[in-house]
Amino acid sequence: MAEVVFFIAAIGAIAGALGTVALRNPFYSVLSLVCHLLALAALFLLLRAEFVAAAQVVVYAGAVMVLYVFVAAYVVGGDEPLGGTPGPGLRGVSVLFAGALLVVLCIATLGSGLSALGQEGAGFFPAFGSPKEIGRLLLTKFLLPFEVASFLLLVAAVGSVMLARRRSGLESAEAISVGDLFATIEPGDRTGTLTGAPAGTQLEAQEPVQK
C-alpha cells in the first residue's frame, strides 16, 4: 500500500515540477506548483512527518501560493508578453546542466554507502513528527532558531512593504496638496471638525509654511 501511494505521489511531484517549468503562462505554473506541493505533502506523510505535511499544505499551498496568484494576476495583466523563450543554445546548455546535476546527485546519495538509506528507516516512537513533538522541540532545543525565524519574517514583511510601496511623494503634491494639511491648523478658527475648515492652501498662495 505504501509503495502505491509513494509512486503516485512521486509521479505527481515530478509532473508538477515539470509543469511549473514548462508551462508558458505563469498563472498555470503557479497552479502546477500547487499540485507539486500537495504531492510532496503526501510524501511527507509517508515519511512520518505529520506536522511538516500539514504546514506544507496550509502555509505553502494555502498562503504563499495565494500571494503568487495575486502577483501573477497583477503583473500579467499588462500589455507586454512575459518571458519569451531563450535561444536554443542556452536551452541546450541548461538541460545538459540539469542532467549532469541529476547524475551527480544520484551518485552522491545512492553511492554514499550509508547503511541507513538502504532500509525502511530507523525505528520510531508513535508520536514521531507529531505537532506535540515538533512544538516541544521548537520551544526547548531549537528555541533560538525559532525566535530568529520569527524576527526574519518580521524583517521580510517590513522590507517587502518598503519595496513595493508607491514612490510618488512629489508627483502627488497636486493630488493631495500639502497645503490642505496646514490649512486646518490655523489657530483662529478651530471649530472642532476638520471638514468645515477653509480649504485655502498656503503653498499655492506662495506664503511661507508655518508649522
Place this chain on the structure above:
Amino acid sequence: MSMEWYLVVSAFVFCIGAGGILVRRNPLVILLCLELMLNAANLALVTFARAHGNQDGQIFAIIVMVVAACEVTIGLGLIVALYRRRLPIDVDELRELQG
C-alpha cells in the same frame, strides 16, 4: 519503501528546478523554480530525519519553509516594484543596475 527512492525523487525535483531557473526568463517563474529547489531540499531533510529516527531534520525543514516564505515576500515585492516603474518583467532586460 527504501529511503533511496525518496532521495531520487528529491534529486529529480531539484534538477528540474535548477534547469528551470536557467531556461525561464520571467522572474515570477524563476521564483517558482526556486521554490521547487527548496522543496526538494526539504524532502531530502525529512527523508534523512526518517532514516535516522531523529526529528531534528523536520525542524530544519520547517525553518527552510520560513526562509522560503521570506524570500517569496521579498521577491514578489521586487516584481511589483518593477511593474510599478514600468520596467520590463524579464531578467535578460534587467542586466544593468542603473537605479
